[in-house]
Amino acid sequence: VQVPVWIRGQESLTIVSPARHEMAMLGLGRSVGTGPDGITAEVIRAESFDAFQALTDEAIRGRIVLFDAPYEGYGRTVPYRVDAASVAARRGAVAVLVRSVGLDGMRTAHTGAMRYAEDADQIPAAAISTEDANQIARMLARGDTVRAQLHMDARTLEDRTSHNVVGEIRGSTRADEVIVVGGHIDSWDVGQGAQDDGVGCLLAMEAVRLIHASDLRPARTLRVVLWTNEENGLRGGKAYALEHADDLDHFFAAMETDTGNGLISGFRFDLRAAALDDAATEAELTAARDRGLGLLESLAPLLAPLDAGSMLLSYSGADIGPLAEAGVPSIGVSHDTSEYFRIHHSDADTFDRINMADMQNNAAVLAIMLYALADMDASLRP
Amino acid sequence: VQVPVWIRGQESLTIVSPARHEMAMLGLGRSVGTGPDGITAEVIRAESFDAFQALTDEAIRGRIVLFDAPYEGYGRTVPYRVDAASVAARRGAVAVLVRSVGLDGMRTAHTGAMRYAEDADQIPAAAISTEDANQIARMLARGDTVRAQLHMDARTLEDRTSHNVVGEIRGSTRADEVIVVGGHIDSWDVGQGAQDDGVGCLLAMEAVRLIHASDLRPARTLRVVLWTNEENGLRGGKAYALEHADDLDHFFAAMETDTGNGLISGFRFDLRAAALDDAATEAELTAARDRGLGLLESLAPLLAPLDAGSMLLSYSGADIGPLAEAGVPSIGVSHDTSEYFRIHHSDADTFDRINMADMQNNAAVLAIMLYALADMDASLRP
Missing domain, CATH: 3.40.630.10 (Zn peptidases)
Structure with missing residues (x-):
């Protein structure tokens, strides 16, 4: 069987303002990387696809979008992991973060496969731990502008046997x-x-x-x-x-x-x-x-x-x-x-x-x- | 107050044989680094300082020593984190790993301060998660020779205010x-x-x-x-x-x-x-x-x-x-x-x-x- 070869490589996500903070993150399977310079941008948050669609283009364009959907069972919540990158890319986002699809752990991020739609740009996608997603939510709730630097060496090689x-x-x-x-x-x-x-x-x-x-x-x-x-x-x-x-x-x-x-x-x-x-x-x-x-x-x-x-x-x-x-x-x-x-x-x-x-x-x-x-x-x- | 500045930097610990496996690890505070080439050596295991002292010089020299002491309360077990590097260095070990001082988590390694004695070489020291310590113990118990590659950029800078x-x-x-x-x-x-x-x-x-x-x-x-x-x-x-x-x-x-x-x-x-x-x-x-x-x-x-x-x-x-x-x-x-x-x-x-x-x-x-x-x-x- 020929199988895809996806390599995670080095990766990191750092909140750079309002305070420097390293996030517990894992790139999602099949995601593209960020290039060596990474992506530094403002983080906006949406609790659901509906909430995301209600945002203005101006709010989304050039931003990193955090899909912070509560865990409501694997089948119900996993579409955020799989589809969020294309949903966000269609409206001009530069990367997506997804609240880990799973129960709260001990600041463990959950990876898994994502998928790019054919009609959207391919932007990097990573999961962050539930605790880190909550922290971003708290920062935004008190009115802070959150900026983050995402670096992912992720890449896909030729299929192997x-x-x-x-x-x-x-x-x-x-x-x-x-x-x-x-x-x-x-x-x-x-x-x-x-x-x-x-x-x-x-x-x-x-x-x-x-x-x-x-x-x-x-x-x-x-x-x-x-x-x-x-x-x-x-x-x-x-x-x-x-x-x-x-x-x-x-x-x-x-x-x-x-x-x-x-x-x-x-x-x-x-x-x-x-x-x-x-x-x-x-x-x-x-x-x-x-x-x-x-x-x-x-x-x-x-x-x-x-x-x-x-x-x-x-x-x-x-x-x-x-x-x-x-x-x-x-x-x-x-x-x-x-x-x-x-x-x-x-x-x-x-x-x-x-x-x-x-x-x-x-x-x-x-x-x-x-x-x-x-x-x-x-x-x-x- | 002048305080020490210890920088973790990039770090990793990889079991390279009998099978390749990335460990969940954290360098210990004040530890020296490994240098850019890292340290690759056989891993031996001791459940206690007494068990370590019973080993032959030949078994210890040039090896990475895992102190795999069971958690018996913070005060009782933390001496392994603090003192193991010097104890092992005196007998020729090249690095030490310490079972994380704490309860089992979700593959979370626990860092903390270590201390070098004046009469011993300074060798790198890192904590590994309890789950990874258990895996090394299982490998050794079935007779495998375990080799690991430790890389730590850790360094101490000038004191700061x-x-x-x-x-x-x-x-x-x-x-x-x-x-x-x-x-x-x-x-x-x-x-x-x-x-x-x-x-x-x-x-x-x-x-x-x-x-x-x-x-x-x-x-x-x-x-x-x-x-x-x-x-x-x-x-x-x-x-x-x-x-x-x-x-x-x-x-x-x-x-x-x-x-x-x-x-x-x-x-x-x-x-x-x-x-x-x-x-x-x-x-x-x-x-x-x-x-x-x-x-x-x-x-x-x-x-x-x-x-x-x-x-x-x-x-x-x-x-x-x-x-x-x-x-x-x-x-x-x-x-x-x-x-x-x-x-x-x-x-x-x-x-x-x-x-x-x-x-x-x-x-x-x-x-x-x-x-x-x-x-x-x-x-x-x-």
């Missing part, structure tokens, strides 16, 4: 029917990627190892896939789906775990329109989803002793997204994420924060679920 | 008897120094302001002193005591708050030998301490409604140490420090972590205590 990692245990009686389970093997350059997504990779491997070590021979093939480049392009997941475009019928289900090491409460069933034929109605899709969810719910009693029997209709995951989009029944894993977003994409995502007892519990949950799916009579397809 | 900040409200009937209360106005270059010791300065000022705003006229003079350079030389506290060497008799008591914003549980009475004449016995000193403690305990009922009536014989504080050493009755403030050592001397010591309700409670406690001391009939001196 990377690899998905694949291993499987063959099924005993339905070996051509494959259940994919995995996580992503890449991580951000800061921290260690322990929860995002080292633990997801380990859980998939360990669950399948547990089945194998127990001398169980599931009917279907269990295949562990560790996808590359989830974080900054999703090239691994896309390439895997493309590579198997001609044999998608052989995929019984695709599952991934990519939200840390919190205890697993259950699973999320994700069936997309492509699973049905083109003439299918919305009602037929809903019926197919309900039927699949019902099959998962029939497995819930097996998982109830580990408090992991919650079955929902919802989003599955990023790496199996291309498979799901192509019609493969997909299953997301519901972890307790109450602490996950405090550390993910930050320096704090370290091995020390992996609780071994929780990981063993989660591997057991996955093993039970995978074995049950592998031996299930019915299909999750419509 | 700084100032203590002093303000007071004059006493009504005993104005020549002074109660000093304060904190230190300097902080480390990382973080914002919000708890160490911005909040201590604020508490002293706010307590005296509360008394003034309440139209109370205490008998004795209440003087707020914000000392400079506590962190890296104690020059402010030393200069203040020296400046008042001839009128120390006028100091009724000296008080400081320098352990964060946790709720105040009470006070610590600190009376040193110089408070008695040269011929005094240990028994007389003990009796004098007990008498002073008894006087503080007589104030405890006033503080009981705020749960701040605990009175102990113990250490008072660093900035008033020179006054205490010269015989001034000194009083430390006992804050709840259960969270303080997670953030002090680190990037995480920010204004966001100051709880306003706790601060108001603490200012009220100080105001009550100061007013009671200012109007107390008896002296705290022997």
Whole structure:
């Protein structure tokens, strides 16, 4: 798989007035750099895209815009990280700062991928810690003019070759029917990627190892896939789906775990329109989803002793997204994420924060679920 | 006051084998730098000074030594930060790393002052986060040889002029008897120094302001002193005591708050030998301490409604140490420090972590205590 190569390089953000202050910051993935002289400009603040659009062109032009949106859950707040640079560039801003998308930490900035729209200039984009965003807000609230100097050496090089990692245990009686389970093997350059997504990779491997070590021979093939480049392009997941475009019928289900090491409460069933034929109605899709969810719910009693029997209709995951989009029944894993977003994409995502007892519990949950799916009579397809 | 000028500069610590890994590190105050080429060497680990001394010269010479002492309270563990460089240099080490002196954080390294002994070479010294110390320990435990590259631009410049900040409200009937209360106005270059010791300065000022705003006229003079350079030389506290060497008799008591914003549980009475004449016995000193403690305990009922009536014989504080050493009755403030050592001397010591309700409670406690001391009939001196 060819993957993008984005290099952070040296970077810094310094408030130069009303008082000199070094910010805790991290450039966002794919961002351009500032050039060696950096960018020094006034900082203005917007709490939301709507508040930003209400500003005058004069207020925005030549300024660094801080998008200081409160954290309202990852899915709701992450568009600021992804889209703010283009939104601000269209109106003449010279750089954007984004309040870190995550819970308050210990002055840890959270990086992550951003994206440039085709119709906007490419301006540098960085995340700052929630504490530093609050400080800028306090300065502005008391009427100070805030000026900052942003320096980022960030640059993107030629694509390089990377690899998905694949291993499987063959099924005993339905070996051509494959259940994919995995996580992503890449991580951000800061921290260690322990929860995002080292633990997801380990859980998939360990669950399948547990089945194998127990001398169980599931009917279907269990295949562990560790996808590359989830974080900054999703090239691994896309390439895997493309590579198997001609044999998608052989995929019984695709599952991934990519939200840390919190205890697993259950699973999320994700069936997309492509699973049905083109003439299918919305009602037929809903019926197919309900039927699949019902099959998962029939497995819930097996998982109830580990408090992991919650079955929902919802989003599955990023790496199996291309498979799901192509019609493969997909299953997301519901972890307790109450602490996950405090550390993910930050320096704090370290091995020390992996609780071994929780990981063993989660591997057991996955093993039970995978074995049950592998031996299930019915299909999750419509 | 002339104060030392220590500049951190750029710094980094990279594990280069068995796998490349950037460490979360902070150079220690007063440390020398590595020179532009840095230091690349094998890392060895010692859990204690005793364990270090048990190592062979061959194991130490040319190595970077990680002192990975578990945190057993600030006073017990801080000698590793202060003395490790000289201890290791005497046996041929080329640099030292110290496990951050504090609670586990979110991969935040804790800086602080170190000191070079006169009989040892000066080698660079840096703190690494507890999580990174644990990673090195894991690598070594599985038999890997760990090599690291340390780069520190740290340097010490000529002393510069700084100032203590002093303000007071004059006493009504005993104005020549002074109660000093304060904190230190300097902080480390990382973080914002919000708890160490911005909040201590604020508490002293706010307590005296509360008394003034309440139209109370205490008998004795209440003087707020914000000392400079506590962190890296104690020059402010030393200069203040020296400046008042001839009128120390006028100091009724000296008080400081320098352990964060946790709720105040009470006070610590600190009376040193110089408070008695040269011929005094240990028994007389003990009796004098007990008498002073008894006087503080007589104030405890006033503080009981705020749960701040605990009175102990113990250490008072660093900035008033020179006054205490010269015989001034000194009083430390006992804050709840259960969270303080997670953030002090680190990037995480920010204004966001100051709880306003706790601060108001603490200012009220100080105001009550100061007013009671200012109007107390008896002296705290022997």
